Amino acid sequence: MTAKTLASLLNNVAVQRLIGEPLVPVQSLTYDSRRVEPGSLFVAIRGQHSDGHQFIDQAIARGAVAVVVDQRYWDERPVAVPVVVVADSRVALAPLAAAFYDYPGRELTTIGITGTKGKSTTTDVTAQLLAATGRMVGMISTVDFQIGNRRWPNDTRQSTPEAPEVQALLREMVTAGCDTAVIEATSHALSPRWGRLVGCAFAVAVMLNIGHEHLDYHGTFEQYRADKAQLFALLGERSGSRWAIVNADDPNHAYFLDAAPADAVRLRYGLHEPADVQGQILHSGPMSSVVRVTSPWGTTDLTVPLPGRFNASNALAALTVALSQGVALEAAAAALAGVRAPRGRMVPIDAGQPFAVIVDYAHNPDSFEQIFAMLRPQVQGRMIAVFGSAGERDVAKRAIQGEIAGRMCDLLVLTDEDPRGEDREAIIAQIAAGAERAGKRPGSGYLCIPDRAQAIRAAMAAAQPGDLVLLLGKGHEGSIIYADFSLPWNEEREARQALAELGYHRSHD
Numbered sequence: 001m002t003a004k005t006l007a008s009l010l011n012n013v014a015v016q017r018l019i020g021e022p023l024v025p026v027q028s029l030t031y032d033s034r035r036v037e038p039g040s041l042f043v044a045i046r047g048q049h050s051d052g053h054q055f056i057d058q059a060i061a062r063g064a065v066a067v068v069v070d071q072r073y074w075d076e077r078p079v080a081v082p083v084v085v086v087a088d089s090r091v092a093l094a095p096l097a098a099a100f101y102d103y104p105g106r107e108l109t110t111i112g113i114t115g116t117k118g119k120s121t122t123t124d125v126t127a128q129l130l131a132a133t134g135r136m137v138g139m140i141s142t143v144d145f146q147i148g149n150r151r152w153p154n155d156t157r158q159s160t161p162e163a164p165e166v167q168a169l170l171r172e173m174v175t176a177g178c179d180t181a182v183i184e185a186t187s188h189a190l191s192p193r194w195g196r197l198v199g200c201a202f203a204v205a206v207m208l209n210i211g212h213e214h215l216d217y218h219g220t221f222e223q224y225r226a227d228k229a230q231l232f233a234l235l236g237e238r239s240g241s242r243w244a245i246v247n248a249d250d251p252n253h254a255y256f257l258d259a260a261p262a263d264a265v266r267l268r269y270g271l272h273e274p275a276d277v278q279g280q281i282l283h284s285g286p287m288s289s290v291v292r293v294t295s296p297w298g299t300t301d302l303t304v305p306l307p308g309r310f311n312a313s314n315a316l317a318a319l320t321v322a323l324s325q326g327v328a329l330e331a332a333a334a335a336l337a338g339v340r341a342p343r344g345r346m347v348p349i350d351a352g353q354p355f356a357v358i359v360d361y362a363h364n365p366d367s368f369e370q371i372f373a374m375l376r377p378q379v380q381g382r383m384i385a386v387f388g389s390a391g392e393r394d395v396a397k398r399a400i401q402g403e404i405a406g407r408m409c410d411l412l413v414l415t416d417e418d419p420r421g422e423d424r425e426a427i428i429a430q431i432a433a434g435a436e437r438a439g440k441r442p443g444s445g446y447l448c449i450p451d452r453a454q455a456i457r458a459a460m461a462a463a464q465p466g467d468l469v470l471l472l473g474k475g476h477e478g479s480i481i482y483a484d485f486s487l488p489w490n491e492e493r494e495a496r497q498a499l500a501e502l503g504y505h506r507s508h509d
């Protein structure tokens with residue numbers, strides 16, 4: 001980026017005082033002193049573990065040309081470079097970043113997707129759908145980042161990264177020729193306490209569903225809902241057309257529509273309640289579903305190559321976004337039939353075998369409950385689950401996972417997840433204790449096979465036509481961590497390999 005003056009970055013920032021030269025040129029922007037380079041503006045943030053204000057000297061030593069401090073935490077100590085005192089430095093980060101990167105969101109059709117469940121999948125599916133129908137798409141999701149044809153894993157440990165990362169990615173998208181950005185918008189990111197997505201100039205806001213989650217952060221359900229609804233308020237940053245898209249099946253949908261600017265186009269999609277884009281499930285299986293869609297743009301039958309009714313709803317959300325952006329219904333339906341699940345998220349593995357295989361990242365009691373409850377009604381045969389539990393992490397959950405899986409599945413194959421420094425057999429024994437509580441017995445109800453490759457093979461060998469084999473807990477992760485080494489791992493590839501060994505080779509799923 002070309003240098004900007006400090007003063008030119010402060011337009012939408014609640015500045016209380018500016019001490020020193022306002023026209024100092026700024027070459028980069030960071031909230032981490034360890035990433036400061038000569039010419040950086042360092043934004044000091046008080047966090048949960050440390051206070052960025054303590055690293056101001058370190059930042060200046062590394063070449064920071066100015067600092068932004070939070071009036072609540074700055075001790076007024078003299079600083080050798082210009083200082084901007086703001087009301088809340090965490091909140092200042094997004095407007096600073098948007099200004100620094102020259103508001104790239106305004107040059108894109110920015111699409112924000114929020115909800116409690118299904119954000120990553122819907123973000124990915126929407127990006128795939130728009131790309132397949134001719135858009136040049138960028139994406140920011142928990143699993144991957146994408147700019148045009150380039151895709152790489154999101155290693156930030158955040159679903160919605162901090163504002164400087166978001167704005168830098170959006171600028172890269174513009175430079176690469178993208179016209180559209182699909183952004184997974186978490187409640188943390190949207191919360192006015194953080195406001196990471198301020199400045200994105202959203203053209204489309206999508207609400208998938210609202211459950212009770214993250215109440216430790218938001219305090220109450222009402223606050224959680226209000227924080228998520230910020231996405232719809234952010235449509236107000238956009239000049240020109242904007243769309244507010246909600247799931248009519250969620251009882252909170254009207255609340256979200258109310259948060260959107262009065263002139264935003266409002267669209268509801270739904271499988272059950274009356275909606276503009278109305279879906280009716282004609283068939284729903286463990287690996288795919290067929291949905292009849294009736295909409296102002298016409299009627300068609302949609303093949304959704306993703307497991308579960310829940311994904312039929314997510315697909316309708318993606319379809320509604322595409323329709324709002326002028327994609328013809330038939331073209332959108334054809335593109336949807338070819339989408340893939342994001343890496344490790346409910347990925348059906350179809351090599352032509354007579355039983356279903358799904359790879360998913362589910363690795364805690366909550367996600368176990370959900371995935372089993374969702375898939376159970378769709379499985380004619382038995383449900384076989386392969387999973388483990390992480391070493392050196394939450395010990396209490398192991399037996400609970402075993403108990404839930406024992407209650408809801410027919411056969412469990414207990415194996416390694418990431419044993420780390422712990423005894424792998426001991427972890428498995430703790431899971432097995434939970435399975436025993438649910439009435440499972442070794443041999444008939446559960447098998448203990450620490451070697452994950454062998455465990456997958458044992459599950460496949462046990463599967464009969466109509467059964468479902470669920471491979472859980474690894475998802476997109478690229479390794480199994482042991483005490484002294486990491487075993488490179490690719491669950492999808494391992495599943496395909498195991499199926500190939502049984503004689504099932506079809507690869508174009």
Ligand SMILES: CC(=O)N[C@H]1[C@@H](OP(=O)(O)OP(=O)(O)OC[C@H]2O[C@@H](n3ccc(=O)[nH]c3=O)[C@H](O)[C@@H]2O)O[C@H](CO)[C@@H](O)[C@@H]1O[C@H](C)C(=O)N[C@@H](C)C(=O)N[C@H](CCC(=O)O)C(=O)O
Nearest residue numbers: 031032033045047048049050051052055158159160186188
């Ligand atoms: C728990 C939490 O909210 N953590 C966030 C927080 O970290 P923290 O409070 O621990 O930061 P800290 O270590 O105390 O440091 C405070 C400040 O000093 C800086 N620092 C620190 C050390 C140093 O040498 N120099 C320096 O400048 C840090 O860069 C930081 O700016 O501040 C960091 C910088 O802003 C965030 O990156 C970090 O997000 C972490 C990675 C995180 O996990 N956040 C979660 C809560 C999150 O954002 N989740 C949402 C939703 C997830 C969901 O829906 O499931 C998401 O969008 O991912």
